[in-house]
Amino acid sequence: MDLAYTPRQKAFREEVRAWLAANLPREPLASYDTREGFEQHREWERKLFDARLSMVIWPEALGGRGCDLIEWLIFEEEYYGAGAPMRVNQNGQLLLGPTLIEFGTEEQKARFLPRMASSEDMWAQGWSEPNAGSDMAAITSKAILSADGTHYVVNGQKTWSTRASYADLLFGLFRSDPASSRHHGLSYLAVALDAPGVTIRPIQALNGKQAFAEIFFDDVKVPVENRIGDEGQGWHVAMATAGFERGLLLRSPARFQYTARRLVELYKANREVADRDPSIRDAVIEAWTGTEAYALAAYHTVGRLAKGARIGAEASTNKIYWSELDLKMHETAMRILGPLGELTGDAPAAVEAARWLDGFLFAQAGPIYAGTNEIQRNIIAERMLGLPK
Amino acid sequence: MDFTFTDDQLTFREAVSRFLMTEAAPEMLREIWETDTGRSPELRKNIAEQGLTALSVPEDCGGLGMDDIAWALMTQELGYYAIPDSLADAAYVAAGLIAALPAGTASREDWLGRIAEGSIRIAVAHPVNPLVADANPANLLLLAHGDEVHAVPREQVEVEPNPSIDLSRRLARVRWTPAASTLIAGGEAGRALWAQTLNRGALSTAGQLLGLAQRMLDLSVDYVAQRKQFGKPIGSFQAVKHHLADVATKIEFAKPVLYRAAYALAHGEAGADARVSHAKLACGEAAWLGARQGIQVHGAMGYTWEVDLQMFMKRAWALDAAWGDRGFHKARVADAILADGAALGPGHTFEE
Numbered sequence: 069m070d071l072a073y074t075p076r077q078k079a080f081r082e083e084v085r086a087w088l089a090a091n092l093p094r095e096p097l098a099s100y101d102t103r104e105g106f107e108q109h110r111e112w113e114r115k116l117f118d119a120r121l122s123m124v125i126w127p128e129a130l131g132g133r134g135c136d137l138i139e140w141l142i143f144e145e146e147y148y149g150a151g152a153p154m155r156v157n158q159n160g161q162l163l164l165g166p167t168l169i170e171f172g173t174e175e176q177k178a179r180f181l182p183r184m185a186s187s188e189d190m191w192a193q194g195w196s197e198p199n200a201g202s203d204m205a206a207i208t209s210k211a212i213l214s215a216d217g218t219h220y221v222v223n224g225q226k227t228w229s230t231r232a233s234y235a236d237l238l239f240g241l242f243r244s245d246p247a248s249s250r251h252h253g254l255s256y257l258a259v260a261l262d263a264p265g266v267t268i269r270p271i272q273a274l275n276g277k278q279a280f281a282e283i284f285f286d287d288v289k290v291p292v293e294n295r296i297g298d299e300g301q302g303w304h305v306a307m308a309t310a311g312f313e314r315g316l317l318l319r320s321p322a323r324f325q326y327t328a329r330r331l332v333e334l335y336k337a338n339r340e341v342a343d344r345d346p347s348i349r350d351a352v353i354e355a356w357t358g359t360e361a362y363a364l365a366a367y368h369t370v371g372r373l374a375k376g377a378r379i380g381a382e383a384s385t386n387k388i389y390w391s392e393l394d395l396k397m398h399e400t401a402m403r404i405l406g407p408l409g410e411l412t413g414d415a416p417a418a419v420e421a422a423r424w425l426d427g428f429l430f431a432q433a434g435p436i437y438a439g440t441n442e443i444q445r446n447i448i449a450e451r452m453l454g455l456p457k
Numbered sequence: 458m459d460f461t462f463t464d465d466q467l468t469f470r471e472a473v474s475r476f477l478m479t480e481a482a483p484e485m486l487r488e489i490w491e492t493d494t495g496r497s498p499e500l501r502k503n504i505a506e507q508g509l510t511a512l513s514v515p516e517d518c519g520g521l522g523m524d525d526i527a528w529a530l531m532t533q534e535l536g537y538y539a540i541p542d543s544l545a546d547a548a549y550v551a552a553g554l555i556a557a558l559p560a561g562t563a564s565r566e567d568w569l570g571r572i573a574e575g576s577i578r579i580a581v582a583h584p585v586n587p588l589v590a591d592a593n594p595a596n597l598l599l600l601a602h603g604d605e606v607h608a609v610p611r612e613q614v615e616v617e618p619n620p621s622i623d624l625s626r627r628l629a630r631v632r633w634t635p636a637a638s639t640l641i642a643g644g645e646a647g648r649a650l651w652a653q654t655l656n657r658g659a660l661s662t663a664g665q666l667l668g669l670a671q672r673m674l675d676l677s678v679d680y681v682a683q684r685k686q687f688g689k690p691i692g693s694f695q696a697v698k699h700h701l702a703d704v705a706t707k708i709e710f711a712k713p714v715l716y717r718a719a720y721a722l723a724h725g726e727a728g729a730d731a732r733v734s735h736a737k738l739a740c741g742e743a744a745w746l747g748a749r750q751g752i753q754v755h756g757a758m759g760y761t762w763e764v765d766l767q768m769f770m771k772r773a774w775a776l777d778a779a780w781g782d783r784g785f786h787k788a789r790v791a792d793a794i795l796a797d798g799a800a801l802g803p804g805h806t807f808e809e
């Protein structure tokens with residue numbers, strides 16, 4: 069155990085900090101759940117990419133820096149600590165990206181990864197269907213290989229696909245063997261969202277914005293080169309993606325530590341009002357203890373990974389932990405804000421441009437997306453503790 | 458930056474675990490519970506033979522010179538097996554205090570040597586604990602008089618036993634009169650010693666609580682896999698699964714907090730108080746949840762004297778308030794994070 073950063077790690081931190089100080093947008097970007105905000109975030113991603121900061125853990129050949137996971141955590145700390153914009157393409161970069169690195173062909177990596185790193189390609193996820201939510205193995209959307217074996221013909225419907233209205237491509241699971249059921253006979257495909265036969269219908273989310281969408285596929289042709297992993301092995305590949313989502317990658321500790329810091333500041337600025345309810349102080353303290361614990365767990369896991377361990381079902385404890393922590397912190401902020409909490413960003417009397425309200429709304433979804441917390445508890449009980457099905 | 462244990466440390470932990478598994482089976486705990494002293498000279502002798510009493514004693518005094526990080530692992534094993542012995546009080550907490558006395562302090566080397574060989578029991582009476590654990594069987598007591606530290610032989614104190622629901626804990630009120638002959642440190646030095654001692658005591662308790670949480674989880678998993686109702690193992694019911702998944706999650710996020718606190722102590726970090734308090738809170742909560750969910754999934758069996766779970770639950774309930782209760786530790790965390798200019802947020806988890 070040696071908890072000092074190396075000179076190289078410190079220098080990297082300094083570099084990232086200096087770059088952000090010089091380059092952060094002066095005005096906050098519009099919400100990435102709107103077309104305008106989405107494109108602003110795309111531009112920002114391009115800037116990060118040009119500084120080779122968009123995907124620091126990727127190899128240099130792919131536009132990254134070949135950083136290890138500790139350096140990645142450092143990057144995240146600086147990034148979120150500086151209040152930098154949310155990462156609009158992270159479903160691609162952090163979920164599909166590592167999946168491609170593990171399962172993709174060299175040709176696929178070359179074709180997809182650099183454009184993903186630069187956000188020239190923005191990616192949407194396509195797992196859920198109207199009748200396949202928690203029970204993802206109930207997927208019925210089909211991808212049937214053409215007789216000449218050159219392409220799949222895709223039919224069916226996906227739903228809840230985050231920012232799909234604005235995205236360029238989608239990755240997801242489709243049933244390639246029509247006679248199959250459950251986890252078998254599924255293939256993992258990348259589908260261009262501007263292909264003929266794709267119809268996208270935006271869904272308005274709790275915040276009133278078109279944050280996700282339904283996608284209909286009518287005889288959409290998908291080249292066979294867009295299948296990631298083997299035919300029929302889609303479930304196996306998708307489980308790797310799900311592991312990244314629940315685990316460290318999607319929700320690194322820094323963004324929650326940043327929220328905790330803001331919460332402490334909010335509390336200190338409103339102590340007189342807040343302390344009328346003594347449980348608020350307790351919750352503020354727990355924001356710090358909770359986010360520190362999450363950060364410590366991340367460093368511990370990263371250290372173990374570096375020594376050859378693999379993340380298994382513990383990833384599910386992560387998912388429960390960050391989503392409940394984030395929700396609790398935002399609930400606490402709303403309780404401190406009291407009657408100002410409900411005000412939207414358009415209200416002149418809104419606090420901090422209603423950032424807490426936005427966060428509070430989104431925090432409601434944390435225990436639902438990336439596999440609901442009930443499903444995570446099942447996974448922990450069955451795979452970590454070995455309890456019977 | 459490497460926040461993991463070395464192979465040596467992990468091997469050490471495994472060896473301790475294997476040793477305690479055979480030396481401290483639950484049946485044996487029950488036997489020891491029934492005795493007047495609540496202590497087994499036999500067990501203490503075996504522990505000493507394994508070298509475990511020598512862990513923290515500096516090498517030049519016949520010990521192994523291991524630090525707080527080793528104790529973060531060791532105390533989890535002591536908790537997991539609910540060892541009915543105040544081993545950590547003497548070999549870690551008292552050893553740390555005595556080792557920190559200036560070299561040449563009368564008896565310092567003698568006490569450390571005897572701790573290492575396991576021939577002395579030392580009780581530590583920090584003012585945060587109203588009663589003193591193991592005062593009765595102790596040979597020597599470290600007692601506080603204001604900031605002063607006194608080392609008082611057992612014969613010079615009066616001991617009034619105060620039974621605890623945890624029969625592994627033997628608590629007493631101690632009456633004594635400070636004398637110049639027993640004074641080993643005072644003033645600024647005494648205050649610093651007591652402050653470090655409090656942190657070691659709290660860290661030791663936190664480690665034990667985490668070990669207890671894991672033990673109660675393991676016992677519960679075994680029980681629900683084997684007990685059947687409605688024709689199936691009760692562990693297949695989701696409500697039961699989720700109770701235990703919550704315990705697993707609590708434990709998962711208490712562990713690294715404990716390790717961070719141990720490192721802060723070992724390296725004398727300025728922020729060690731808050732780190733240790735955080736560990737004590739996180740481990741205490743994990744242990745209490747382990748107890749609550751544990752008894753729930755055991756049904757009425759969990760409410761009996763007969764089922765082993767009780768021994769671990771009672772220890773968890775008791776230790777949660779030892780070496781500072783939750784209010785005490787929460788206040789220390791609050792002082793740190795609500796202070797002006799506190800270093801909060803991303804990037805301050807390791808650097809102060």
Ligand SMILES: Cc1cc2nc3c(=O)[nH]c(=O)nc-3n(C[C@H](O)[C@H](O)[C@H](O)COP(=O)(O)OP(=O)(O)OC[C@H]3O[C@@H](n4cnc5c(N)ncnc54)[C@H](O)[C@@H]3O)c2cc1C
Nearest residue numbers: 193194195196201202228229230433436437438439440442
């Ligand atoms: C903000 C947001 C973004 C999303 N983005 C995407 C995306 O980009 N791509 C995508 O494919 N999907 C996305 N999703 C969908 C998400 O993956 C699903 O909502 C989730 O898997 C749950 O499915 P469901 O909504 O159909 O709920 P249901 O499966 O109907 O579940 C409803 C309730 O029943 C419980 N339940 C169901 N089955 C069980 C069980 N076996 N045991 C215990 N409880 C159970 C659930 O836990 C939940 O509480 C997103 C969702 C949200 C909220």
